[in-house]
Amino acid sequence: MSTAISAQAVKQLRETTGAGLLDCQKALSEAKGNMEEAITILRKKSGGKVDKLAARATKEGLVESYIHVGGKVGVLLEVNCETDFVARNEDFRAFCKDICLQIAAANPLYVTREEVPSEDLNKEREIASAQLEGKPPAAIQKIVEGKLDKYYSTVCLLDQPFVKQSELTVKQILSEKITKIGENIQIRRFTRYQLGN
Amino acid sequence: MSTAISAQAVKQLRETTGAGLLDCQKALSEAKGNMEEAITILRKKSGGKVDKLAARATKEGLVESYIHVGGKVGVLLEVNCETDFVARNEDFRAFCKDICLQIAAANPLYVTREEVPSEDLNKEREIASAQLEGKPPAAIQKIVEGKLDKYYSTVCLLDQPFVKQSELTVKQILSEKITKIGENIQIRRFTRYQLGN
Numbered sequence: 001m002s003t004a005i006s007a008q009a010v011k012q013l014r015e016t017t018g019a020g021l022l023d024c025q026k027a028l029s030e031a032k033g034n035m036e037e038a039i040t041i042l043r044k045k046s047g048g049k050v051d052k053l054a055a056r057a058t059k060e061g062l063v064e065s066y067i068h069v070g071g072k073v074g075v076l077l078e079v080n081c082e083t084d085f086v087a088r089n090e091d092f093r094a095f096c097k098d099i100c101l102q103i104a105a106a107n108p109l110y111v112t113r114e115e116v117p118s119e120d121l122n123k124e125r126e127i128a129s130a131q132l133e134g135k136p137p138a139a140i141q142k143i144v145e146g147k148l149d150k151y152y153s154t155v156c157l158l159d160q161p162f163v164k165q166s167e168l169t170v171k172q173i174l175s176e177k178i179t180k181i182g183e184n185i186q187i188r189r190f191t192r193y194q195l196g197n
Numbered sequence: 198m199s200t201a202i203s204a205q206a207v208k209q210l211r212e213t214t215g216a217g218l219l220d221c222q223k224a225l226s227e228a229k230g231n232m233e234e235a236i237t238i239l240r241k242k243s244g245g246k247v248d249k250l251a252a253r254a255t256k257e258g259l260v261e262s263y264i265h266v267g268g269k270v271g272v273l274l275e276v277n278c279e280t281d282f283v284a285r286n287e288d289f290r291a292f293c294k295d296i297c298l299q300i301a302a303a304n305p306l307y308v309t310r311e312e313v314p315s316e317d318l319n320k321e322r323e324i325a326s327a328q329l330e331g332k333p334p335a336a337i338q339k340i341v342e343g344k345l346d347k348y349y350s351t352v353c354l355l356d357q358p359f360v361k362q363s364e365l366t367v368k369q370i371l372s373e374k375i376t377k378i379g380e381n382i383q384i385r386r387f388t389r390y391q392l393g394n
Contacts, residue, residue, distance in 0.1 A: 063271030065262035074260035076273035
């Protein structure tokens, strides 16, 4: 039975492996549309030619870093924007530097609320509920939600109070920048190392 | 049969192991000029001195970063040593900077061979075997092992040729530093961001 292979998938496979159109179609067909498997098939057949996979950047932006004095804490950050023009903009660069400082100082674990694992969330919910035993049930849910908000504002970068202006969240600062610069901006990922941690 | 041993090789072996001139000449001669083997011979004879250094606890160190011109590639690195005194040593700092450059340029995925997931290893083994179909079975295993070594030298930082001196591996440069500085040093972890990857 043959599987319908989309032109989009073939294009992506060609870009990833540099292999020819027909080879990519065949490999995808053989892999029943599974991209990973198709790449493996091509690598086997290519006699090692495909092994040099070119990584393709799809977005613009900046990779920025910050090392705290003494070299015991460091941050690596990627912020995306739409054009390279904005990536070279002073305002954008200053924003990236500020976010690095934020991460070094406030030690977030995630960028957004969506990244918090649901088991962590359930645990927080459970702890909060246990602390409230005996209170009227109607009140409990509201208080628990409040406690979760507090939790988010500790572990999620976007929910944290901005270290240089604590009455605003990082998300609000980000929105300000987006409006000012006139391009969508996304804090994509970060890594924070603390010596020995 | 004795092999001609170059003064350059002896010098390199001395720097890597910290062993004496005569011992290095003997070891190289015994190893027929093979550097890796000479190191092994010296380690066996040293009564564990080299290994003892490598077993000492490393709790101090440095978090270092590097952003490639243009801000499209960035590296965050943690290197551990035994004392804060060494962490502030110029030689140690220069080593950390070099390793950042190495990671930016050569894009390793792991620090050591032990970190390579076994499924990746099996996949490489399978691909290599498939590429060799039809060759005599006796030859295949040897060639596959060779291809695996090649794979390690691509994805494992310690197995990579050092970008500033490609006849030595990063591991050999690390051993040199350990001997020179006289403290155990460990490349603990790194993160490399490439814009949009």
